[in-house]
């Protein structure tokens with residue numbers, strides 16, 4: 396028996412989301428009296444054995460070039476084989492882009508119950524129950540998995556990365572990998588920027604910014620904080636900002652440590668995607684803006700005056 | 716060209732979220748129901764656009780749900796679906812629902828199965844992937860663009876911090892999100908036509924759910940906002956740094 400963790404990589408580098416999943420999986424393994432093992436697919440440029448510090452004891456590495464392009468169908472087959480071979484009782488993914496594609500496939504393949512978007516460790520005192528977000532963060536549900544094998548997809552930023560383990564034993568896992576049917580023709584990445592779902596700090600702005608030409612000050616603040624950028628839906632709809640920055644109930648759901656909302660009214664659909672943020676700061680000139688009710692800190696004021704001062708103050712703090 | 720679009724019924728985005736029966740059931744009192752926005756705005760509308768380019772295409776809708784899903788199914792027909800299939804069962808868990816959809820898909824021999832990227836109530840993002848696995852088909856998730864030439868689909872999908880273009884021969888399962896299409900409003904002609912479009916009701920195949928909901932809860936309320944004067948932004952930064960330890 397083991398807890399098997401999918402170690403997701405990006406161009407050979409282990410994603411931060413995977414560090415969270417390893418920390419979570421190691422803790423769960425402790426709880427179940429078993430060990431946490433990892434599975435990594437394709438070329439990995441990092442030293443896998445060093446991932447032992449996140450609590451995984453052994454890493455099965457399927458180093459096959461076919462796996463350098465992500466294909467949920469191909470990945471699922473390989474992970475299923477590793478899960479079988481290691482006698483995995485629980486297989487854990489991040490509920491990130493890749494996890495959302497593979498975890499449900501693996502669940503259907505193994506007839507193993509899935510909880511996606513988990514936000515806490517399973518309660519294993521009496522059965523196996525996992526807490527997850529529902530209604531776009533407006534509520535949570537406790538889901539009981541009734542099958543022998545379980546699949547969990549952990550929400551990004553829901554579990555703290557923990558270190559303290561030693562070094563992991565890396566074992567090659569060889570299997571015949573058939574190429575998938577999906578041919579990737581082009582990959583575009585906004586290099587140097589923090590992916591929104593992985594970001595610890597998010598600076599988000601809405602219609603209160605009046606027009607796309609005013610985003611310079613928003614970018615400056617984000618830059619000073621090493622934050623990712625987000626926006627409200629009308630801002631994306633009006634093409635002031637790209638769609639992939641749209642957060643909310645019908646956009647991307649995020650849960651950073653710090654969410655700074657500038658010139659956003661705080662409509663229920665917007666809040667739904669961001670209300671799991673640990674700390675929320677609202678800057679709005681209207682003291683009646685609903686967002687203040689969901690905020691931890693706020694400034695009632697004109698964004699055009701407050702934001703540049705905010706950036707200066709952050710720079711001053713970081714400089715000292 | 717046969718397209719199957721999965722349609723889920725969800726509470727309106729402004730619905731009050733509350734629970735009954737000792738927090739084990741969603742309180743549907745006073746709730747307005749809508750088509751899950753991702754299914755409607757992106758998956759269905761894109762299917763309709765494909766049909767507008769290729770009039771030989773047919774669009775079937777599938778819903779797993781009880782009879783009270785019929786108003787939203789009619790709305791989807793009014794937007795432009797040709798025919799609907801309702802699998803007459805409450806949705807127990809995603810595996811149960813996906814198994815029912817896979818069964819419908821198998822029988823209908825579809826070239827393309829569209830789902831929304833997730834439902835706004837359960838937030839599972841799992842139906843597309845499960846259906847694809849059950850049908851042993853490729854799955855492209857979180858698609859933001861979808862083009863078709865003959866039997867080859869060219870798709871853009873979201874990846875962490877960017878996007879990816881890919882090509883795949885039909886049949887394929889695709890989950891749709893923002894970018895794919897723009898929301899439409901059904902017109903009078905569509906609404907009239909929808910009344911007589913076929914809405915078939917089929918009984919579910921026997922499938923054991925793999926999970927069950929043991930309870931719901933609401934997140935703890937915020938303690939209240941701490942306001943800082945706009946003339947003292949440095950104080951806000953200090954609080955965020957020292958008190959909230961946010962950076």
Ligand SMILES: Cc1cc2nc3c(=O)[nH]c(=O)nc-3n(C[C@H](O)[C@H](O)[C@H](O)COP(=O)(O)OP(=O)(O)OC[C@H]3O[C@@H](n4cnc5c(N)ncnc54)[C@H](O)[C@@H]3O)c2cc1C
Nearest residue numbers: 601602603627628643644645646658659660664680681698
């Ligand atoms: C089905 C459905 C789904 C939806 N999904 C989403 C979603 O996923 N995400 C989302 O964001 N929205 C969503 N919406 C839209 C949502 O209801 C709101 O319309 C939207 O969030 C408002 O965006 P906003 O706050 O940027 O703009 P507004 O509501 O126009 O608010 C602008 C705010 O800026 C403030 N302001 C103006 N000038 C300044 C200034 N100089 N300085 C400081 N503050 C200023 C104003 O006081 C105001 O509060 C959805 C709506 C529906 C019906």
